[in-house]
Amino acid sequence: MIWCVEDDASILDIEVYTLRSTGFQAQGFADGGAFWSALESARELPELVVLDVMLPGVDGVELLRRMRAAPATRSIPVVMATARGAEYDKIQALDLGADYYLTKPFGVMELVSCVKAVLRRCARPSHVLHLSGLTLDQDAHTVSCDGQRVPLTYKEYELLRLFLSHPGMAFTRDQLMAQVWGTDYCGETRTVDMHIRTLRQKLGAYGEKIETVRGVGYRLAEPSAGDGAEGDVTAATASEE
Numbered sequence: 001m002i003w004c005v006e007d008d009a010s011i012l013d014i015e016v017y018t019l020r021s022t023g024f025q026a027q028g029f030a031d032g033g034a035f036w037s038a039l040e041s042a043r044e045l046p047e048l049v050v051l052d053v054m055l056p057g058v059d060g061v062e063l064l065r066r067m068r069a070a071p072a073t074r075s076i077p078v079v080m081a082t083a084r085g086a087e088y089d090k091i092q093a094l095d096l097g098a099d100y101y102l103t104k105p106f107g108v109m110e111l112v113s114c115v116k117a118v119l120r121r122c123a124r125p126s127h128v129l130h131l132s133g134l135t136l137d138q139d140a141h142t143v144s145c146d147g148q149r150v151p152l153t154y155k156e157y158e159l160l161r162l163f164l165s166h167p168g169m170a171f172t173r174d175q176l177m178a179q180v181w182g183t184d185y186c187g188e189t190r191t192v193d194m195h196i197r198t199l200r201q202k203l204g205a206y207g208e209k210i211e212t213v214r215g216v217g218y219r220l221a222e223p224s225a226g227d228g229a230e231g232d233v234t235a236a237t238a239s240e241e
Contacts, residue, residue, distance in 0.1 A: 002026045002115060003046040005035045005063070006081070007055050011104075015050060018108040019115065032058030036066065045076060048119055050102075050111070053082035053093070061092065068097040077122040079114055081106070129164035131220070134206040136164055145206055155180055156199045163210060163220035170219040192217075 002024050006012040012028045019026035027046075029035035032055045039045070049067075053060035060080060067073040080093045083104040090101045099118045102111065127138040133146035136157075143150045143157060152160065158180045162171070171179070173192045181191070196218055200207030209221045 001044065001046045002048050002050065003029065003035065003038075004050045005029045005032065005055065005060065006050075006052045007031055008052075014108060015111060018111060022112050024115070031056050032060065032063050036063060039067075039073060045073065048077045048079065048115060048122075050079045050081055050115070051098075053080055061096065064093065064096050064098060075122075077118045079118060081111075129161065131164060131167065131206070131209060134164075134203065134209070136161055145203060150202055152199070152202060153195075155195050156202065159195060159199055160203075163218075167220050168222035170213045170216045172217040176217065 002019050004012060004015045004019070004026060006015060006028065007030055009030065012030065016026045016028045029038065035049075036058060051060045051063060055063075060082070064078055064080070067076060067078065074097075077099045078097065079100045079102060080098045081102040081104060093101055099122060100114055102114060129136040129138065135144050136142070138161065141157070143152050143160065159176065162176070162179055176192050196210060200210055203210075211219050211221050213219055
């Protein structure tokens with residue numbers, strides 16, 4: 001999600017429309033106060049902020065200073081956009097932690113190229129695996145479906161993590177046993193079937209994504225064009241088996 005903060009309604013509409021039409025999710029804010037309130041209460045932070053400098057109330061420079069001072073927001077990439085093209089203004093914004101500086105007027109494709117370049121440069125390895133509204137956070141060891149908590153046992157969690165890491169790949173029962181239970185485990189492969197069945201039940205509609213491959217084993221269906229990775233997520237800690 002890209003957040004745009006701009007007090008000129010026509011410019012804000014163009015920025016949001018352009019980003020959405022080029023594949024991004026975008027949301028606009030007409031002033032710094034509304035933006036900061038949304039940022040403080042957000043369950044999912046923006047991937048990048050396009051921030052105008054000359055804003056009513058709290059200006060863009062102060063908002064940037066606040067973002068860089070707060071641990072939760074200091075790593076969010078920020079592109080400053082303003083008609084003030086003086087060298088001092090650029091240096092001030094960059095010294096405060098802006099990732100890029102766009103001088104108005106700028107073309108819409110320049111904005112898109114800038115956003116893409118900054119996101120590439122600031123990209124960090126993702127520890128969150130998605131399939132539509134199904135989310136697995138490897139750092140928090142949590143799973144959620146459409147924002148709802150889904151408590152899983154340790155083995156169920158590890159099975160789901162393996163499937164989400166390799167969508168479309170078919171695993172034999174022996175492979176799943178080796179990956180999740182370990183090569184030293186001497187139990188029957190029917191244990192896999194039992195865990196797959198309970199995992200499907202707990203995931204509800206998303207459990208149908210775990211397909212049985214006749215004569216082989218199981219796989220997670222590859223995401224279709226409509227399977228995005230957006231939306232607010234509330235995760236829950238997976239319990240030990």
